[in-house]
Amino acid sequence: MSRDFSAGTAVSRHWSTVRVVVVGDPATGKSSLIAAAATDTFPEIVPPVLPPTVLPADYYPDGIPVTIIDTQYSLEGKVKIEEELLRADAVVLTYACDQPDTLVNLQIFWLPEIRRLKVNKPVIVVGCMLDLRDEHFPINLERMMGPVMQQFKEIETCIECSAANLIEVAEVFYYAQKAVLHPTAPLFDQESQTLKPRCIRALKRIFVLCDRDRDSALNDSELNQFQVKCFNAPLHPNETEDVKRVVRDNLPKGVNHLGLTLDGFLYLHSLFIAKGRLETTWTVLREFGYNDDLVLPKENIPVPSEMAPDQSVELTSEAVDFLKGIFSLFDSNKDGYLQEFELDELFSTAPESPWDEDPYKDSMERSELGGVNLSGFLSQWALMTLLDPPQSLAYLSYLGYTGDLAKAIRVTRKRSLDFKKQHTDRNVFQCYVFGPKNAGKSALLTSFIGRPFQDNYHLSSNQCYTVNTVDQLQGIKKTLILHEIQERDVKEFLSSKDSLAACDVAIFLYDSSDEYSLTRASKLLTKVARKGEDSGYGVPCLLIAAKNDLNIYPMAIKDSEMVCQVMKISAPIRISVKEEHMSNVFQKIVTTAQQCHLSVPESKHARNNKRYRQLVNSSIFFASVGAAVAIVAMVAYRAYTYRKTNSTR
Known part of the structure; x- marks a missing residue:
């Protein structure tokens, strides 16, 4: 029998075989169809159920073998059929052209059953025994199956065949293989064409x-x-x-x-x-x-396979220059901002905009009209690169980056090594923002991206980030990411060994008018300090007195300064977001992150351990001195005895 199929094509991943499971009512020609496809002949006698049948790799142009699984429906074999359906790459669902009730049964039993099992694989509906259909009652397959295909979108195609006359037999499994290797659903909307x-x-x-x-x-x-x-x-x-x-x-x-x-x-x-x-x-x-x-598979994106928990990923200057060019290209009116329609056009070659969902949706600075300037655009890319390097690289490719993706990012040095060298070369810093409820954390984050102050803030996500650039001395710019952590989540957050590994600096906000707020912030500071000591990821910390426009309680200044002295960190920074008195807080955060060996707090536990080690070291020292004195005394005594004995002689 001749077969005329399209030329072979590349497939999306390596398939060792395409597994096709054939189901349908009894006596609808399943086994005869499989045997005819495998042998190019019509078998006069076939067993009730065939063993797994393999069409070899050269049977179809794609060069992938097809494994066909025959089934026989019975109450006892129902579980077996369900197992096979769940393992299928495609399903061939048969009815008998000379038995209209078997076609009805597809709609009332088989297709609903496949959907109930959540098989989610393409279905090829096949009418077998076409040669037995009464020629006086012709059927328009398209008109008959159209409504069924509308109801059951999983149906890829419908075909009728005759195993006895070897008509469209090989095509059945070709369509099944094709539905797996070259699926319609991702490409084409059948309803709207x-x-x-x-x-x-x-x-x-x-x-x-x-x-x-x-x-x-x-x-x-x-x-x-x-x-x-x-x-x-x-x-x-x-x-x-x-x-x-x-x-x-x-x-x-x-x-x-x-x-x-x-x-x-x-x-x-x-x-x-x-x-x-x-x-x-x-x-x-x-x-x-x-x-x-x-989409471009993330597993094919060349990201570093081995990174220490306290290392991070940043874009290289080559990637940043590319993004600057992209920004300029899509800034159609050259006003220095990308409006929403320009951003939509910029990402029109990507599966969707990566910034329409959390944590990126409200994380960058926008103008009053919603435009994004170059600084905000690059900051958002820095955030995406830090949180999800494969996604960042994939979107560079979607935007047309043709350079070596491996050279578009760099892995920073370990923070533990930065600490020892008392220097860091990072350009992007992540700041964890701790504090009790109503301390002003959300107000601080939104002020960082130029949003006006609000009396009430409603969090849209537990993963709340804002990102912007911060100007340093001599025109140097650094990117700062603020990551808000809710008080209720601190215990679970710190339960991970590496919870502080990605943190360059931690800040602790409290409400200046609320004594209890300072107490809770101090406890959070102590917990983080203790976690840093236990995990080896100690981080520099700052205490921030927020809402400084309110009436502070009498001992607020003294109490907060005492906390900082005890923990051996810098003095509190007093701010008022409402009155825009920010005390250069963001510059101070970046400076603290850069001076990574300073402002690392000591908990009471650490101080006790330090005193204990000092005491032990002192004891060892005095014991050593005592032993040395004893040895010297003994040697001197022996020398004295020796001289005295000789003189008497």
């Missing part, structure tokens, strides 16, 4: 990368380079003209005097998919690194 948004974004990025002269069109040379890269075969000039003619005839704006436009590029892929040539679009996507979810 349009490309899905994420597919459009991926293809737009590919178009931009191939448009080397940046004129928003693929000329003949660029089209040919694209063809060679994806399909390893050049386009002949007449083929290039044929492609452009097809696009021009159906979508005039798809081609202009410069070449194929983005609209034309997208139209071609819609055409491929509509004609069932999904492997063409998938070949393109996979050549440019996309997986089945149409």
Whole structure:
């Protein structure tokens, strides 16, 4: 039997085999279908259930073998079928063309059962024994299955076949394999007959990368380079003209005097998919690194595999320069800000904007009109790089970065080593913000990104961050990340051994008008100091007296200064966010982070241990001196005795 399938294509990951499970009512032709596909002959006698059957790698062009699992429905075998369905890569669901009730049973039992089991794999509906259908009662398959496919989106395609006449038998498992290796769902919306948004974004990025002269069109040379890269075969000039003619005839704006436009590029892929040539679009996507979810897999991003807990990741100057160029490119009106529509366009070649969700949603400074300046833009990238290096590198790629991703980031030196050297070369510092409820933590974070003061703050996330640049002496800029930690979460947070490893400096806010607030802040400071000593990740700390515009309680200044003296940290910093009296608090935080060996607190436990070690060392010293004196005395006595004995002789 001859088989005519499309040329083989690359697949998104290594498949040792595609596992297809065949289910359906009894006597619907499951076993005969499998046997006919495997042998190219119709078996006169088949057992009730076939053992696993393998179609070899060279059976279909993709070069991946297909393992077919036959099943037989019974009450006793129900559990076995469920297990097989959950292990399937694709499901072939059969009905008998000469038994209408088996088709009805697909809708009332089998498809709901597959959905109940949450199989979430493509389903190929197959009508078997086409040769037995009464020719006086023809059925329009498309009209009959259309409503069913609308109800059950997991159905990839429907096909009818005849094992007896070897009609469309091999095609059944080809479609099943194809649904796994080249799935429709990520690319195309069957209901609207349009490309899905994420597919459009991926293809737009590919178009931009191939448009080397940046004129928003693929000329003949660029089209040919694209063809060679994806399909390893050049386009002949007449083929290039044929492609452009097809696009021009159906979508005039798809081609202009410069070449194929983005609209034309997208139209071609819609055409491929509509004609069932999904492997063409998938070949393109996979050549440019996309997986089945149409993202660049994080496991393929070259991030450092081994990092100490107290190391962090920063963008290199090369990556920062690229981002500056991107900012300038998308700042269409050159006002120094990226408005929301400009940010949307900037991220239009990525699966979605990475900054629409926590923890990035409200973390950077914006203008009154919502625009983001260059400083805020780069700060946000610094935050994403610190928290999620693979995501940061992936989005650099989505934006068109073509350099070596491994050279786009650098791993900082260990903070423990910075401490010993009493110097750090970090450009990005993370500050943990502790304090009791209503101490003013949220007000401090929002003031850092230029938001106006509010009387009440409502946290939208437990992972609350703000980030901005801080000007230092001689025009040097550092990036500071404030990470608010709620008082109720401190115990759980500190339960991890490495909880303070990523912290460059910790600050402790209290309400200046509330004596109890200072007491609670002091206890938090003590807990963090003790945790730092126990874990080996001691961090410099600052005490901040917030709400300094309120009436402070009588002993507030003396009490807070006493806390700092006892803990051996810098004097309290007094601020009022409401009245914008900030005492250069952010510069002081950065300076403290840079002077990492200073302002590291000592807990009472540490002081007791220190006194104990001093006492032990003193005891050892005096014991050593005493022993030395005794030895000297003994030697002197022996010498004296020896001389006396000799003189008497």
